[in-house]
Amino acid sequence: MKLPTWKRLVLKVGSALIAPERQGCSSRYLLTLAQFIVRCRAQGTQVILVSSGSIAAGAHRFPEIPPATTPSARVALKKAMAAAGQTEMMAAWDKLFDFPSAQILLTHGDLRDRERYESIRETIFTLLEHEILPIINENDTVTTDALKVGDNDNLSAMVAAAADADTLIICSDIDGLYDKNPHLHADARLQPEVKRITQAIYDMAGGSHSDVGTGGMRTKIEAAEKAVSHGIDTYIINGFNESAFSALLVGGNPGTLFHADERPMQELQHWMTHTASEQGEVIVQTVPGQTLDEHCARLSCNKVLEVRGEFAAGDTILVRSKDGTRLAKARANYGSSLLIFITEHDDPELTSNLTDAQGSIISEQDIALLEHR
Numbered sequence: 052m053k054l055p056t057w058k059r060l061v062l063k064v065g066s067a068l069i070a071p072e073r074q075g076c077s078s079r080y081l082l083t084l085a086q087f088i089v090r091c092r093a094q095g096t097q098v099i100l101v102s103s104g105s106i107a108a109g110a111h112r113f114p115e116i117p118p119a120t121t122p123s124a125r126v127a128l129k130k131a132m133a134a135a136g137q138t139e140m141m142a143a144w145d146k147l148f149d150f151p152s153a154q155i156l157l158t159h160g161d162l163r164d165r166e167r168y169e170s171i172r173e174t175i176f177t178l179l180e181h182e183i184l185p186i187i188n189e190n191d192t193v194t195t196d197a198l199k200v201g202d203n204d205n206l207s208a209m210v211a212a213a214a215d216a217d218t219l220i221i222c223s224d225i226d227g228l229y230d231k232n233p234h235l236h237a238d239a240r241l242q243p244e245v246k247r248i249t250q251a252i253y254d255m256a257g258g259s260h261s262d263v264g265t266g267g268m269r270t271k272i273e274a275a276e277k278a279v280s281h282g283i284d285t286y287i288i289n290g291f292n293e294s295a296f297s298a299l300l301v302g303g304n305p306g307t308l309f310h311a312d313e314r315p316m317q318e319l320q321h322w323m324t325h326t327a328s329e330q331g332e333v334i335v336q337t338v339p340g341q342t343l344d345e346h347c348a349r350l351s352c353n354k355v356l357e358v359r360g361e362f363a364a365g366d367t368i369l370v371r372s373k374d375g376t377r378l379a380k381a382r383a384n385y386g387s388s389l390l391i392f393i394t395e396h397d398d399p400e401l402t403s404n405l406t407d408a409q410g411s412i413i414s415e416q417d418i419a420l421l422e423h424r
């Protein structure tokens with residue numbers, strides 16, 4: 052077995068490893084995780100830590116929730132737990148390292164905005180250059196349903212892509228992906244390797260059985276799909292198991308390895324596909340015999356059948372065909388009001404003048420074609 056040649060690694064640690072008893076942070080598993088990080092750095096790998104656990108770590112600061120509490124009061128309480136637990140968690144990590152660490156709290160609202168995304172990238176790169184360990188979590192206290200990623204598996208993949216990492220390790224409470232949920236099926240078999248993420252792989256994955264985990268295996272597959280399409284090898288391993296970390300350090304695979312795509316997406320295309328979310332949709336007329344990229348690149352105003360939602364020039368939009376197929380995500384060169392005006396007036400002269408002045412609805416370099424599983 053060869054020693055790993057990781058240059059930049061994102062390590063995602065779940066809540067159960069931070070606060071296993073929900074009685075504040077415990078060093079029980081953190082010690083092994085910290086040692087792993089130290090060893091990776093010693094062998095020249097840059098490490099970024101995505102640490103869940105603020106809610107689990109902060110829970111003990113709050114009295115029992117009365118049964119009659121409303122859903123919105125429960126959400127408010129969780130946010131307060133996250134605020135209290137985050138500092139506790141950062142302090143627990145900090146105690147284990149003799150090098151500096153830095154906290155980055157993110158929401159999907161930050162990651163899907165191209166300007167903020169680039170600013171996050173710069174910050175991560177600068178911290179790494181200065182050998183400071185970035186510790187990232189979702190900013191749970193400010194998120195709303197519309198703004199949040201919602202689970203740190205997907206967040207870790209978005210971070211790995213933003214940081215141009217080559218490896219993502221997701222530490223779970225189970226050895227890896229099984230062909231069915233092992234908590235429900237005694238005959239479930241561990242899948243050591245996944246070369247391509249297909250619907251059959253998604254069909255294996257179920258939800259979480261614990262009250263501290265978020266998303267179960269499904270969000271881990273989603274994360275792996277995001278990561279491998281950016282050329283990032285992704286492991287799911289058992290974070291409770293010390294030997295899993297020793298195996299990784301000598302080039303072994305103690306869990307499930309999702310192999311990086313051999314032809315990964317370009318950075319902007321990946322961001323558009325997997326991180327940016329669409330602000331609206333245009334339904335377009337497809338031309339038989341034209342390939343998708345030819346079609347999207349030459350998308351002129353007279354091909355638009357319908358405009359849905361409100362978006363401005365520069366926003367990400369979804370391009371769909373009349374039969375509902377998701378063709379592409381793209382950066383719009385026109386805002387929705389102007390597009391609606393054009394489609395409603397069906398004036399060929401106006402359309403051609405606008406296309407001459409402003410170009411096609413989307414530019415060739417700003418299109419991410421969507422694959423269909």
Ligand SMILES: Nc1ncnc2c1ncn2[C@@H]1O[C@H](COP(=O)(O)OP(=O)(O)O)[C@@H](O)[C@H]1O
Binds near residue numbers: 067231259263
């Ligand atoms: N096919 C599967 N293989 C492995 N675990 C699965 C599968 N389907 C569902 N699960 C569940 O996913 C859990 C892991 O995810 P989760 O509970 O979110 O914890 P964490 O994020 O801490 O890893 C497993 O303990 C198991 O209950």
Ligand SMILES: N[C@@H](CCC(=O)OP(=O)(O)O)C(=O)O
Binds near residue numbers: 105204264
């Ligand atoms: N941001 C949340 C964790 C969300 C989450 O995905 O949790 P987990 O499934 O334990 O990785 C927190 O810090 O409590």
